[in-house]
Amino acid sequence: MSLIFNQKLLIKKKVILLSFLLLSLILSQSVHAKKCLYIASYHQGYEWSDGVERGLRSQLEGKCEIKQLNMDTKRNPDETFKKAAGLIARDLILSWQPDVVIASDDNASRYVIQPYFKDHDIPFVFCGINWTVDAYGYPYSNATGMVEVAPIMELFDKVSAVIGMPHNVFYLGVDVLTERKNFSRFEEEAKIRNIQIKKGLATTAQEWMDFYIEAQNYDFVIIGGNAGINDWNKTTILDTIHQHTQKLSVTIQGWMVPYTILGLTKIPEEQGEWAGQVALYILDGAKPSDIPIVSNRKWDIWINEVILKHTTIKIPLSLNKKSKKVKH
Template sequence: MNMRSRPGLLALAVVLWVLAPTGRPGGNLALAGPPLRVFVAQSYDADYIWCEHINQGLLEALAPLSPVVEFAYLDAKRQPDPESLARQTGHMVERIRQFAPDVVIAVDDPAQHYLVVPYLKDKPGPQVVFCGVNAPLANYGYPAANVSGIRERWHYRDAFALGKRILPAAKTVALIVEDSESGRYVVADLAEELAQNGPFALEVRHVDVVRTESEWRDKIKRYQDEVDILALGLYQSIRRDDGQGVVAPEALMAWTRENNRKPLLGFAGVAIRDGHLFGVLESGQEQGYLAGTMAAAIAAKGIAAGTLPVGLNDQGVVMLNLAAAARLGIDIPFEIIEAAGIVLP
């Protein structure tokens, strides 16, 4: 797998600001006194590739400080019911109390809703840095005196333009996404992007927020004859038809690959694993790195999180799957392959 990446402009700006004179010789980020204590509150689970990539970015950004880092997971994809999330939050709050972090990094929307807003926001400490947030910040009362961070956006416009380049005859696309808090927010982002910046390279013929496995299957089958490209958003919280939890995303996508003959477009890292033809992927590593640089700034300058401006990810990674292209009989131009950040053989 060929991968290329670059630091976001916000990350560079924050790093330069952190390295500005601080009274510490040479701008060295190593802190005097006890090591920085960072508690990472993930909304999902440790095996979810998005969480893995965010953790990698966080640890990379924080490495110069040699911090003590503790991770905790709400498991909101696999156990999305409010009772489970409230119970997991209670455990997390107790762990934070015992760990006594300097900074809490809260990842994705469930962590804001269940943890930060009721327990951490507008408190003297710890400082809070969020990342992976899709909701309008006003929903959480952000930014606050002790809270700032990184918003998340999907690269719809770039992805649809890439689809048009790969398939010049393509005209239409359908987006299917799970019925979850995050799913509804990314759909709202699509509508906002369209309203603010005009038509995409592809006409978005359908946008569906689906709850159950049977709904998912129905949409996949229906759109085989209605659109040129299928864009698959989040699908980790699709409910089983018998009501017994969620469908394993690996099983859902195995069925999808067997029953789909349309090019699949993705926006997140799971597209790498799940056989999508192409995507312009948001980078979990970038989200984590940006949040980590903000935590480093808080530690290096001894400031409140709310004094730092809210940021937005800007790095979209082009992903191509050559095996999927061969299976569909699609010849991807070499110049697109050459410029891609991730090429799966």
């Protein structure tokens, strides 16, 4: 009797163990069945893209299988290269069949989503598109996202608080699509305020430094991004800035704060975190068309005390208290 009981107990334990293993296998397969593809328009090492990626991965890690493709179109702005990168992304999407695709910055929408996946069965979440989605025809039935806007009005207000009402300004950036779009927005705001604006879009570090020296003849300087200048050398650039700075410089780009006196900067992690959260909603069954397109809502205020000390510019106490400091 004891032998029969022990055998039955052993069989019961084996059944429970097999059931547990089968359940674990099913759960494991269901977790790994969720596939998230992240397409970055630019390259790892570009500070904006790295911030978006950090925010995205903070939401998705452990919740889906993540695959990433970097289009590298910031360092390679040639139209032929960008179209080829778009084809590589298209082929990856069609072969891997992700459950959701997250795409950051303009070129992923321009060269991947718009030409190949508008109103497709595969859902997309975009982020980091500058200012407006009109050029890409959003919204689509299968896509939603976060638009990247900058606090330009607030930046002009801060400039007036520091130097009084300016009459002219120099915009210093790089000759790439994003910078041309950014300049047009600054130009609109400058016209509203009756401020004359001139742009200098550089392609080399020397050209950038020449423009910077020229910009000291204006009431203040707007510093755009530097991505696309392949011979950028931080030490050389900073030597030029420290030697020649006389006027207030401002930026909306976080990675340009080391080269600028005052910054109101967007937070790339905000874009990635929001896109990751929305991707999870979609994996849970939400439709992209039911999630409205939004814009970012956060920014940081920075004062670069290293550059400031080379000038006679005085920062108002109220602004100084609210700002983060660059001291080295």
